[in-house]
Amino acid sequence: xxxxxxxxxxxxxxxxxxxxxxxxxxxxxxxxxxxxxxxxxxxxxxxxxxxxxxxxxxxxxxxxxxxxxxxxxxxxxxxxxxxxxxxxxxxxxxxxxxxxxxxxxxxxxxxxxxxxxxxxxxxxxxxxxxxxxxxxxxxxxxxxxxxxxxxxxxxxxxxxxxxxxxxxxxxxxxxxxxxxxxxxxxxxxxxxxxxxxxxxxxxxxxxxxxxxxxxxxxxxxxxxxxxxxxxxxxxxxxxxxxxxxxxxxxxxxxxxxxxxxxxxxxxxxxxxxxxxxxxxxxxxxxxxxxxxxxxxxxxxxxxxxxxxxxxxxxxxxxxxx
Amino acid sequence: xxxxxxxxxxxxxxxxxxxxxxxxxxxxxxxxxxxxxxxxxxxxxxxxxxxxxxxxxxxxxxxxxxxxxxxxxxxxxxxxxxxxxxxxxxxxxxxxxxxxxxxxxxxxxxxxxxxxxxxxxxxxxxxxxxxxxxxxxxxxxxxxxxxxxxxxxxxxxxxxxxxxxxxxxxxxxxxxxxxxxxxxxxxxxxxxxxxxxxxxxxxxxxxxxxxxxxxxxxxxxxxxxxxxxxxxxxxxxxxxxxxxxxxxxxxxxxxxxxxxxxxxxxxxxxxxxxxxxxxxxxxxxxxxxxxxxxxxxxxxxxxxxxxxxxxxxxxxxxxxx
Numbered sequence: 331x332x333x334x335x336x337x338x339x340x341x342x343x344x345x346x347x348x349x350x351x352x353x354x355x356x357x358x359x360x361x362x363x364x365x366x367x368x369x370x371x372x373x374x375x376x377x378x379x380x381x382x383x384x385x386x387x388x389x390x391x392x393x394x395x396x397x398x399x400x401x402x403x404x405x406x407x408x409x410x411x412x413x414x415x416x417x418x419x420x421x422x423x424x425x426x427x428x429x430x431x432x433x434x435x436x437x438x439x440x441x442x443x444x445x446x447x448x449x450x451x452x453x454x455x456x457x458x459x460x461x462x463x464x465x466x467x468x469x470x471x472x473x474x475x476x477x478x479x480x481x482x483x484x485x486x487x488x489x490x491x492x493x494x495x496x497x498x499x500x501x502x503x504x505x506x507x508x509x510x511x512x513x514x515x516x517x518x519x520x521x522x523x524x525x526x527x528x529x530x531x532x533x534x535x536x537x538x539x540x541x542x543x544x545x546x547x548x549x550x551x552x553x554x555x556x557x558x559x560x561x562x563x564x565x566x567x568x569x570x571x572x573x574x575x576x577x578x579x580x581x582x583x584x585x586x587x588x589x590x591x592x593x594x595x596x597x598x599x600x601x602x603x604x605x606x607x608x609x610x611x612x613x614x615x616x617x618x619x620x621x622x623x624x625x626x627x628x629x630x631x632x633x634x635x636x637x638x639x640x641x642x643x644x645x646x647x648x649x650x651x
Numbered sequence: 652x653x654x655x656x657x658x659x660x661x662x663x664x665x666x667x668x669x670x671x672x673x674x675x676x677x678x679x680x681x682x683x684x685x686x687x688x689x690x691x692x693x694x695x696x697x698x699x700x701x702x703x704x705x706x707x708x709x710x711x712x713x714x715x716x717x718x719x720x721x722x723x724x725x726x727x728x729x730x731x732x733x734x735x736x737x738x739x740x741x742x743x744x745x746x747x748x749x750x751x752x753x754x755x756x757x758x759x760x761x762x763x764x765x766x767x768x769x770x771x772x773x774x775x776x777x778x779x780x781x782x783x784x785x786x787x788x789x790x791x792x793x794x795x796x797x798x799x800x801x802x803x804x805x806x807x808x809x810x811x812x813x814x815x816x817x818x819x820x821x822x823x824x825x826x827x828x829x830x831x832x833x834x835x836x837x838x839x840x841x842x843x844x845x846x847x848x849x850x851x852x853x854x855x856x857x858x859x860x861x862x863x864x865x866x867x868x869x870x871x872x873x874x875x876x877x878x879x880x881x882x883x884x885x886x887x888x889x890x891x892x893x894x895x896x897x898x899x900x901x902x903x904x905x906x907x908x909x910x911x912x913x914x915x916x917x918x919x920x921x922x923x924x925x926x927x928x929x930x931x932x933x934x935x936x937x938x939x940x941x942x943x944x945x946x947x948x949x950x951x952x953x954x955x956x957x958x959x960x961x962x963x964x965x966x967x968x969x970x971x972x
Binding site: 636 | 685688689692694695696908911912915918919922923927931932940941945947948950954955956958959961962965969970
């Protein structure tokens, strides 16, 4: 039996080694992680959660780093969860992580954790939020979810924040057009990064035109576009100001609670589905399915009939337990 | 009660209006769609399924169109399922679809259907495969799944094919580095499109170097890189040759059946989870959750406790039914 009291005590004093260990329990789907999360839940809810997303190469990590430095100067602490679709095979992000660790990661008031999408995307949003709860219970003032805005599941993670920022670059125009729709909907505001490049102002203008078409009412925070050149530390204070502006907008009404309620709704659904899925795919039912595959491939039975058989088996198990 | 016999008869003679109607039943989660899919299952398994994916702007639609024209010249019929993350809000893909419809969509031997990721991604892979089964039962020789390779869920759709092609362009280098890992794993072969641009040959060389690092044995089809310039109809015959080569490789051994078995395994799991999720989130349990949200937001109860309560309620319902 794991000693939760000590683990929680160490998390509360922001001992990075223990925080890291707690997140590993979550990542590895260790059964203690559920107990741990239940035990810390009274500690959470104080961190302000920020989501940052956008296409690959837009400068999300650079902005996160610069924003973190600015927050550190204001004596704030920051936990970063970087959801990263790369693998050791290409190694791209590993290098980025190393640079980042040297810049801010060694600071006592910063905790950085990368979580890989590799093969686990279904449950990744749940795990990222579980990890955020650990950081929240450790008392970090800000938690930043950084994800590549390249798929619905990745966007979902950035979305479950109090404030969600979408980073674009002047060149994004064509290449992200296909993704814009999703990005438009989740952005509380946009960052036009690499703002010193030619075309930045016209890209902002074009984005403004598109945004003007969006329906809005008094409960809508009209998404601004903030220009930055993060590699030169330019515009970072404007980004932080905009975060504050959005935060105040939410806090001045019921919207803050409503947003957290909505995020918790998504969260509970993810947990329910993860528990039930684990329950269903025990070894007996995995074997039943295994034995049907060739019949399905040969069109002898329908995948729907096979699915119904599995569900029947699951329900019978509940009845006999 | 819907007249399945007539619907199925019309699907079998490839009446596009009825095929389209059947796919709409699937898209709208109409309960008849399950009955329909069970009824047609004996007809399916004959189409060869091709997945094409890659970053936005790489030329996936152009390649699909050109490949379709080539197949039409060989008296083959083609069904295309384009999974498209855009929305009417930006309109990008709508234009592309219109061009496409004029070029090949009016041909009797081609059926094109776009499916939007908008808000439904969890179940999209299931729906795309259901739609493919309709096309399969209609006797299309080839079914092409075209998806933007930008997120795990989108990649999953392209993956559930007999042959999966990944399209890159010379400029992809940096911007897709972050996605390469996922793309590397699902590609049976690569297409370097826009091959007339400067840097195409060095991009191919660099990709070859990366591929050489990949582990392989006699059961692995070593992924080739095919150069094309689809906008000038160049390299399309090479692409089709490579598809045939991969197909023959699979068919010459147990690998073809194994691959279809594996895809069916993923498929049944998706169906099971979709059924159970629908079962769980009836109005009673949605209301239970609704009533807990504020307590969770205020840290009075843990999302895990709330999830367990929902599951208990679900199990009790099974027991009393």
